[in-house]
Amino acid sequence: MPFPIRSRGVAALTALGLLLALAIGSVAQSATQPSTARTDPAPDTLFPNQGDPRYDVRSYRVRLHYAPETNRLEATATISARARHRLTTFDLDLEGMKVGDVRVDGRDAAWTRHGHKLVVRPTHAVDGTFTTTVEYAGVPREHTDVDGSTEGWVRTPDGAVALGEPVGAMTWLPSNNTPGDKARYTFKVTAPSSVQVAANGNLVARIRHGNQTTWTWRATDPMSTYLATIAVGKFTIYKSRTKSITGRRIPLWSFADPTTDTSATLRDVLPEVIRFEEKRFGAYPLASAGMIIDNARVGYALETQTRPFYPYGAGVTTLVHEMAHQWYGDSVTLRDWHDIWLAEGFATYAEWLWGAAHGEATPAVRFDRLYATPAENELWHPAPTEFVDPADLFGTPVYTRGAMTLQALREKVGGTDFFAILKAWAKEHRHGNARTAQFVALAERVSGEDLGTLFSDWLELDGKPTGY
Ligand SMILES: [Zn+2]
Structure with a gap:
């Protein structure tokens, strides 16, 4: 995310305010998060109530049907994970949405919701690898951060774009929503054939059936939830390739809302920026690159992995910034x-x-x-x-x-x-x-x-x- 287009908010807390905030935070956390074992990594220190350190997600497979007119989605998320030790219960982060059914390793599981926590209690305790399937539906909400900015499932005039920094991924994806848990993703998104669908990674299939089209995107490089994106709307698609310093050909997928004139400049300069940064940072670390330019009035760009999001009017400096994040932020990601x-x-x-x-x-x-x-x-x-x-x-x-x-x-x-x-x-x-x-x-x-x-x-x- 580039500075300074994202607005800043409240001044730092006073010492007393800090103590109160820490006290309230620890109470809120203990209410929803069972104690962790010695082998678990520490929870995030800024957002201790995000994520569950007791397991590690390997992959998310998301099947999602989206209707731009109503902004409603119906989805199934299949989450393959490894428990660090025996768990009789575990949490996913999901804000809003209606949960229909949760299964663990194919069996119906009990679940409850506390705030943004979906607490799952499987029939049998899990240990080692396990697979959770969550069926959910509804109109996802936008999430307002404490600095006043908007993230999550952000509606646009012709669809929506998912922007997840720092915590907004939970508005559309039940997930272990903390940057320290990276995973691989498959997005299978069905939408009317009159719109296009972008996401992270590579487009591996696009199948039309009647007036609907299913787009399958696969992100094979490990990715934190805050960098995951799906964008649905009217886009002009530009597909090309550029050569890495290693000789590898990097696929470039760029999705530009046809009502913006920002796209040509950014697309033209992208290969040069990748070369410039490879010379200084080393080989481009991800499977593909590109951009999503859309009419989401959030006031910031975001380094969504392989395919950063740019609002209308973004310039080359912003592109340089978001592309540098592909090395620093996306490939090498903060744990906290x-x-x-x-x-x-x-x-x-x-x-x-x-x-x-x-x-x-x-x-x-x-x-x-x-x-x-x-x-x-x-x-x-x-x-x-x-x-x-x-x-x-x-x-x-x-x-x-x-x-x-x-x-x-x-x-x-x-x-x-x-x-x-x-x-x-x-x-x-x-x-x-x-x-x-x-x-x-x-x-x-x-x-x-x-x-x-x-x-x-x-x-x-x-x-x-x-x-x-
Ligand atoms: Zn940034």
């Missing part, structure tokens, strides 16, 4: 939302690199200008990894101070080591999840330098780091 600078700081830095190669200020000059920002400015508060309010998830420190962190690193270790670090990060954690401490360790290993103070100054210290 407090590490979002690993996505947004990097994508912002990619904008700086592109700008410098196209006649704008160098990252060093940008850094110096920004560093002159007065100490009381919001750029310095709260530090990028230290925010407590989800409204600060897309705040200036995450994007701009995050990118400054990378420039501070570059000036400390030199350009050669710096780009070696960026490439090693993309390569070693490709298709995985990672945390900030792992990035610090990798940067120290590649450069041979002690970087602990630099990263704690830039990422954790409230206020303006001194001596840079």
